[in-house]
Amino acid sequence: MARDISAIVLVIWFFVAIHDFMYSTKFPVKPCKPVERPPLKSVRLLDQARERIRYRRYSIRTEEAYVYWVRGFILFHQLKHP
16 A cells, blocks of 8 residues: 555656656747748639648648638628628
């Protein structure tokens, strides 16, 4: 019984030590730089979506699926800007 309690205390101490190490000010996390994207060439929303999807090098089927859902969202809201 005493062995089990000491093992539990050891595990708790270990996780507390890891937490203190990860969230200490000694090793702060540097914020990421914003990604520089090229400006969009097209004016239409669906063409802009296609352009961004191609910029991220997604597959053609993924592009088709995303454009399908965007078009459905637009039609559901009766072509009104949210």
